[in-house]
Amino acid sequence: MTELLTAAQMRAIEQAAIKSGQVTGLELMERAGRGVVEAIFEEWPELAKFSGKAVILCGPGNNGGDGFVVARLLKERGWEVDVLVLGRPEKLPPDALTNYERWCTLDESSVTEMSRLADARISGTCQLFEADIVVDALFGTGLTRPLGWAHNEVWEAFDLDTGAINRMVAIDVPSGLCADSGRVLSELERTEDRDPHRVTASEIPFHATQAELTVTFHRAKTGHLLSDFANTCGKLVIKDIGLGSNCASWKNEFVTAGSVSADHLAKSPGANKFSHGHALILSGAPGKTGAARLAARGALRIGAGLVTLGVPPAAQLEVAAQVTAIMLQRVDGAEALSDILRDERMNALCFGPGLGLERARALAPVALAAGRPTVLDADGLTAFADDPSVLFGMLHEGCVLTPHGGEFARLFPDIAAKLNAIPTKGPAFSKVDATREAAERAGCVVLFKGPDTVIAAPDERCSISSAFYDRSAPWLATAGSGDVLAGFITGLLARGFDAMAAAETAAWLHVECALTFGPGLIAEDLPEQLPKVLKELNI
Numbered sequence: 363m364t365e366l367l368t369a370a371q372m373r374a375i376e377q378a379a380i381k382s383g384q385v386t387g388l389e390l391m392e393r394a395g396r397g398v399v400e401a402i403f404e405e406w407p408e409l410a411k412f413s414g415k416a417v418i419l420c421g422p423g424n425n426g427g428d429g430f431v432v433a434r435l436l437k438e439r440g441w442e443v444d445v446l447v448l449g450r451p452e453k454l455p456p457d458a459l460t461n462y463e464r465w466c467t468l469d470e471s472s473v474t475e476m477s478r479l480a481d482a483r484i485s486g487t488c489q490l491f492e493a494d495i496v497v498d499a500l501f502g503t504g505l506t507r508p509l510g511w512a513h514n515e516v517w518e519a520f521d522l523d524t525g526a527i528n529r530m531v532a533i534d535v536p537s538g539l540c541a542d543s544g545r546v547l548s549e550l551e552r553t554e555d556r557d558p559h560r561v562t563a564s565e566i567p568f569h570a571t572q573a574e575l576t577v578t579f580h581r582a583k584t585g586h587l588l589s590d591f592a593n594t595c596g597k598l599v600i601k602d603i604g605l606g607s608n609c610a611s612w613k614n615e616f617v618t619a620g621s622v623s624a625d626h627l628a629k630s631p632g633a634n635k636f637s638h639g640h641a642l643i644l645s646g647a648p649g650k651t652g653a654a655r656l657a658a659r660g661a662l663r664i665g666a667g668l669v670t671l672g673v674p675p676a677a678q679l680e681v682a683a684q685v686t687a688i689m690l691q692r693v694d695g696a697e698a699l700s701d702i703l704r705d706e707r708m709n710a711l712c713f714g715p716g717l718g719l720e721r722a723r724a725l726a727p728v729a730l731a732a733g734r735p736t737v738l739d740a741d742g743l744t745a746f747a748d749d750p751s752v753l754f755g756m757l758h759e760g761c762v763l764t765p766h767g768g769e770f771a772r773l774f775p776d777i778a779a780k781l782n783a784i785p786t787k788g789p790a791f792s793k794v795d796a797t798r799e800a801a802e803r804a805g806c807v808v809l810f811k812g813p814d815t816v817i818a819a820p821d822e823r824c825s826i827s828s829a830f831y832d833r834s835a836p837w838l839a840t841a842g843s844g845d846v847l848a849g850f851i852t853g854l855l856a857r858g859f860d861a862m863a864a865a866e867t868a869a870w871l872h873v874e875c876a877l878t879f880g881p882g883l884i885a886e887d888l889p890e891q892l893p894k895v896l897k898e899l900n901i
Contacts (some may be wrong), residue, residue, distance in 0.1 A: 365616040366584045366826065369503035369541045369789065375580065379605050387457045390603055391424065394579050395431025395461075397601030398533055401577045402495060405597065406529065413440035414494035419476075420462075421500035421537070422449035427458025428533050429499025430465045437468050444493075445469075448476045448500055495529045498571045502534035503541035503583060506788040508548055532573035535585065536594045543792030544588030544814075545785045572596075579603045584617050587828035588793055588814045598831055617794055620817075620827035620870040624899045626859070627665070627867070635667035639856025641710045642702070643849065644693060644725060645673040646718040646741070648680050653716030653740065653845040655681065656885050658688045660849025661712065663889035664871070666856040672702065674721070696728045703732045710735045710856035714742025715845040726756060735760040735855035735864075739848040740769075747772035754804050759820070761806035762851055762861050766844065770810055774800045798824055807861040809851070811844060815869050819862045827869035835876035842885025847872045849889070871895060 367375070379385050403410040418433040420426035426447070433443045451462050451473070466473065501509070535541050574596040578586065585591055586598055629638065641661045645654035654671055662669045672693035673681050682690055693699050702708065711734050714722060722745035729736060738753075743765055746753035750773045757763075763773070771778035774796070781796040793816045801808040801818040809817045813836075815827040829835045850868035859867065875891035876883055 364619045364621070365581055366587065366619055367581045367616075368584055371616075372503055372580065372583065375605055384606070385604060387424075388460060390605075391427045391457050391461060392431055393603040394428045394533070394601070395435060397579060397603060398428065398432050398497065398531065398577045399435045401575065401599045401601060402529075402531060405575050405599070406495075409494060413442070415442045415444075416495045416497065417444045417446065417493040418497045419500050419537075420445055420447050421502075422454065423502065423504060424455055424458050425499050425502030425504070425533055426454065427461045428502075429497055430458065430461035432497050432499065432533075434461070434465050434468060437465075443469065443472060445473045446476050447473055450475075495531060498530060498532040498537050498573060500537040500571075505535070505537070505540060505547065508786065509538050529575070530571060530573045530596075532571060532576040532595070534576075534578050535583070535591075536571040536573045536576060538571060539585060539590060539594060540785060540788040540790040540792075541583045541585045542789035543785065543795075544585035544591040545790045545792070546590050547788055547790065548784050548786060575599065577601055580605045582619065584792065584794055584826070587619065587826045587830060588816075592813065592830040592834075595831075615822065616824075618825040620815075620825050620866050622867050622870050622899065624901050626863070627896065627899065627901045629665060636707060638665055638667035639710055639853075639858065640668040640670065640705075640708045641666040641712065641852045641856040642670050642672055642691075642708050643712040643715075643852065644699075644717055644721075644729070645671050645677060645681060646716040646721060647674060648677045650716040650718060651677050651681050651684075653842065654712070655684055655688070656842045656845040656889075657712050657715045657739075657849030657852065658685070659886075659889045660846040661710075661853030661856065662687060663892040664850045664853035664857075664868070666710070666853035669853070669856075670708070672699065693725075696724055699725055699728045703728070703734070708734070710737075710852050712737045712739070712848050712852040714739040715848055717741040717745075719745045726753070730756040730758065730761070733758055733760065735762075735861060737762045737764060737848050737852045737855065739764045739844065743769045743773055750774070757804055757806050759806055760855075760861055761804075762809060762855070762865050763800075763804060763806065764809045764811060764844065764848055764851070764865075766811045770796075770800070774803065777803075794818070794824055794826070798822060807865050809865045809869065811847070813838075817862065817865045817869060823862055825866050827866065827873065829873045829876075833873055833877065835873050837879075837881050837883040838873070838876045840884055843872070843876075843883075843888060846885055846888040 380387055416436050418429045420429035433445050437443050538546050576595040577599050579601050643654050643658040645651045658669050658671050670689040670691045672691050711729055713729050713736055719741055722741045777796050777799050780791045797808050797810045797816040797818040801820050805820055807819050813829045818824040851864050854864035874895045875888045878891040878895055879887050
């Protein structure tokens with residue numbers, strides 16, 4: 363697992379390195395600037411063949427200092443460079459001020475304060491549209507408020523949202539985004555309607571700079587894999603600036619990026635089917651069994667030794683006609699389920715896909731009282747939307763909840779309200795924060811689905827399984843894909859994975875299967891990609 367960092371964690375790592383004498387702040391700024399220039403020429407090698415034109419937008423903090431380094435390094439390569447500075451240069455932090463002064467010794471006449479951008483546009487003294495590259499070094503990971511007037515100065519003066527800039531490079535994050543949450547920070551304006559005692563708030567919409575390339579340092583930040591970032595970052599590149607290892611003392615405070623361990627997925631040569639568990643997937647009524655069958659196929663493909671579908675009597679013929687390697691067991695009601703679960707070899711349950719709300723409410727007390735590792739999805743969650751506390755009272759630490767956005771809002775309405783509120787300051791409340799709060803309340807692992815799937819445990823362990831950038835798989839947005847994911851998790855639970863590891867591994871493999879198949883994917887295709895995916899992992 364690769365650690366993702368919050369802005370505060372990144373600052374702490376930098377300060378620890380500086381305090382130890384390992385490096386100076388000025389050296390880190392130089393390395394960051396060099397990393398940006400390297401990334402530019404790696405992404406667009408044709409730019410290295412000539413001396414082009416660059417415009418560097420430098421902000422009032424250390425992100426702006428990185429921009430001055432980029433400007434100097436490009437100038438030394440023979441490039442024509444214009445530097446636009448937000449705020450008063452003399453108020454820059456010490457290291458950024460030093461790099462500003464270094465830049466001025468090369469070309470002081472190229473510096474324009476952004477407060478004069480409108481005049482510069484009218485007079486034609488700053489031709490941004492002619493630039494081969496534009497570097498956004500306005501605000502980095504430390505942004506805590508909306509861009510406000512600075513946003514308007516940049517957009518209105520240069521019409522950046524017209525798409526006229528072909529190569530926009532952001533340092534750390536596209537300005538306007540919160541590095542922790544990946545959300546655009548906005549402002550609220552309060553307006554009075556006809557009733558003077560009634561005041562309403564409406565959003566003043568801001569949007570981040572649209573980057574084609576984003577260069578960050580040491581580690582990706584949590585926001586890079588969340589929310590609005592995928593639409594604004596372009597390609598994400600991480601450059602090493604020599605900070606070494608992270609602070610191990612943070613332990614579970616880190617958020618990690620999803621991955622898999624081939625060792626854990628491999629099966630022992632001497633094992634038999636009972637060595638890898640027996641998963642029970644509960645099904646619903648006739649005409650509604652497809653979701654459970656998808657989950658069962660996923661559980662079997664991912665390596666559960668045996669998989670049984672527990673179906674109501676009326677659905678037996680329908681399911682029997684559709685399955686072969688998957689076994690079938692009649693489960694009429696709670697008493698029948700209790701009898702089946704006396705067999706302790708049946709060691710993992712999937713509860714919810716296509717189950718039906720009444721059947722879910724009737725079977726939940728027995729299923730959860732058995733204490734088996736259990737995945738709760740779909741109807742297994744929605745059945746308790748009227749009073750989620752009833753469900754929470756039955757859950758145990760071996761459970762995994764897999765809500766999508768709507769199901770999450772039904773189970774955790776107050777947390778969802780915070781997540782959906784307009785973010786006006788940073789660090790903004792994020793999907794990571796929401797999932798951690800939900801896991802603590804439920805007392806079990808919560809996998810909050812989406813292209814930025816977040817998985818959290820009650821002990822604050824958290825990871826993001828992101829389907830963005832080179833792992834973008836939009837064709838996963840198809841009916842039944844979530845049922846297959848529930849089956850993947852259940853199969854891993856049956857094999858002995860703990861709840862957090864099962865959820866993380868299943869989410870990563872789910873995306874990998876979609877990438878392997880490609881466009882045109884339907885849910886039935888997902889389990890059938892697992893053999894190829896596992897083979898490529900040398901399993």
